[in-house]
Amino acid sequence: MIPEIEKASASEIKAFQEKELKTLLVYLNTNSKFYQQVFKTHNIDITSINTLEDLTKIPTTTKDQLQVNNDDFLCVSKTKIIDYVSTSGTLGDPVIFALTDKDLNRLAYNEAISFACSGVTNQDVMQLMTTIDRRFMAGLAYFLGARKLGAGIIRVGAGIPELQWDSILKFKPTYLIAVPSFLLKLIEYARQHDIDINQSGVKGAICIGEPLRNQDFSLNALAKKITYDWDIELFSTYASTEMNTAFNECEAQQGGHHHPELIIAEILDENDNPVKPNTVGELTITTLGVEGMPLLRFKTGDMVMAHTSPCSCGRNTMRLGPVVGRRKQMIKYKGTTLYPPAMDNILNDFNQVESYIIEISTNDIGTDEICLKIASKEQSTKLLQQIKDHFRAKLRVTPKIEFHDKKTIQKLQFPAMSRKPIKVIDKRKTE
Numbered sequence: 001m002i003p004e005i006e007k008a009s010a011s012e013i014k015a016f017q018e019k020e021l022k023t024l025l026v027y028l029n030t031n032s033k034f035y036q037q038v039f040k041t042h043n044i045d046i047t048s049i050n051t052l053e054d055l056t057k058i059p060t061t062t063k064d065q066l067q068v069n070n071d072d073f074l075c076v077s078k079t080k081i082i083d084y085v086s087t088s089g090t091l092g093d094p095v096i097f098a099l100t101d102k103d104l105n106r107l108a109y110n111e112a113i114s115f116a117c118s119g120v121t122n123q124d125v126m127q128l129m130t131t132i133d134r135r136f137m138a139g140l141a142y143f144l145g146a147r148k149l150g151a152g153i154i155r156v157g158a159g160i161p162e163l164q165w166d167s168i169l170k171f172k173p174t175y176l177i178a179v180p181s182f183l184l185k186l187i188e189y190a191r192q193h194d195i196d197i198n199q200s201g202v203k204g205a206i207c208i209g210e211p212l213r214n215q216d217f218s219l220n221a222l223a224k225k226i227t228y229d230w231d232i233e234l235f236s237t238y239a240s241t242e243m244n245t246a247f248n249e250c251e252a253q254q255g256g257h258h259h260p261e262l263i264i265a266e267i268l269d270e271n272d273n274p275v276k277p278n279t280v281g282e283l284t285i286t287t288l289g290v291e292g293m294p295l296l297r298f299k300t301g302d303m304v305m306a307h308t309s310p311c312s313c314g315r316n317t318m319r320l321g322p323v324v325g326r327r328k329q330m331i332k333y334k335g336t337t338l339y340p341p342a343m344d345n346i347l348n349d350f351n352q353v354e355s356y357i358i359e360i361s362t363n364d365i366g367t368d369e370i371c372l373k374i375a376s377k378e379q380s381t382k383l384l385q386q387i388k389d390h391f392r393a394k395l396r397v398t399p400k401i402e403f404h405d406k407k408t409i410q411k412l413q414f415p416a417m418s419r420k421p422i423k424v425i426d427k428r429k430t431e
């Protein structure tokens with residue numbers, strides 16, 4: 001089930017999106033307090049926005065604006081809201097999203113075509129290994145998508161390897177929906193309890209939250225570790241609450257496919273201009289068909305590269321490469337630009353490394369410093385040298401590396417009030 005528009009030519013897709021954009025602009029101008037103000041302040045006549053190129057005439061929307069003016073983004077009366085979702089903001093308070101009945105249908109459609117893109121059919125059963133409550137959108141989206149697709153779904157939730165395996169052995173799911181590093185925990189549990197993972201019937205996993213591939217789409221260290229033990233296909237899905245939309249890999253596994261009926265995607269440089277082809281930039285999105293809280297030119301903070309050649313799966317839509325990193329976590333180190341995920345990838349190559357924290361700070365001369373704090377079963381100068389050599393080979397630079405005991409790292413990873421473990425501590429002074 002490939003939507004017709006995704007098989008259309010690039011110019012047909014563009015024309016389709018431009019028509020949808022015009023509908024959105026009228027909707028925002030009528031219902032969104034925030035965007036009414038933007039259009040007024042910047043003297044924007046919405047009838048003058050006709051092409052995707054014209055979007056640059058409209059200022060971008062930042063996460064901070066969304067947080068500070070949260071209520072002004074709401075386009076419907078409270079009685080039309082069905083589901084409330086929150087996402088962690090950058091300024092402390094969470095950002096609230098409200099979904100109407102129509103938005104929930106849109107979310108179901110989005111997830112159904114995204115699952116289908118990764119090869120899931122109504123013959124499959126999926127095991128959901130993420131949270132469905134706690135005001136998260138993702139788990140709900142997966143449930144609604146599976147239902148729309150006609151696939152079965154087992155809502156086990158996050159964690160608890162014992163219950164996960166009990167469900168896998170009992171219900172024989174064909175796909176798992178999980179954070180990839182959790183799959184390593186499942187493999188470990190199976191090993192300890194004599195479960196033959198390759199007889200479990202699981203064909204694949206839809207992976208969220210962590211990248212699976214390098215920029216050339218080869219499997220990264222984490223994905224290699226998983227597939228070394230477990231003969232399953234890994235599909236990446238990239239999504240966020242603000243986007244209300246997912247980008248899933250198809251069977252070609254050459255990036256997450258764009259769904260043109262749901263979202264407009266721009267890749268922008270630091271001056272909010274579109275980047276040149278084959279260049280990394282910040283993903284900036286405009287939601288289509290959202291009723292409750294639509295967003296126009298919203299900067300996601302994620303640095304990605306777009307791939308535009310037609311895909312072997314029959315879709316002609318743009319594909320997003322693996323997220324290179326968060327824009328705010330960009331590090332300029334000894335003449336090289338790098339992001340923490342590149343360092344995760346290197347440290348994942350060392351089985352001795354149990355846990356770690358990447359600490360970024362500003363040094364006396366005002367440039368970035370990196371210190372890796374590592375808890376390791378082995379704390380030898382030999383291992384230290386191996387890690388340094390690996391860094392030099394892969395990233396051309398070597399950060400400062402320190403060994404610490406497991407408890408110290410754990411304390412840093414789980415500060416009070418944090419919902420999930422942190423991997424990066426950014427102590428740099430911001431403007």
Ligand SMILES: [Zn+2]
Binds near residue numbers: 250251252311313
């Ligand atoms: Zn494809």
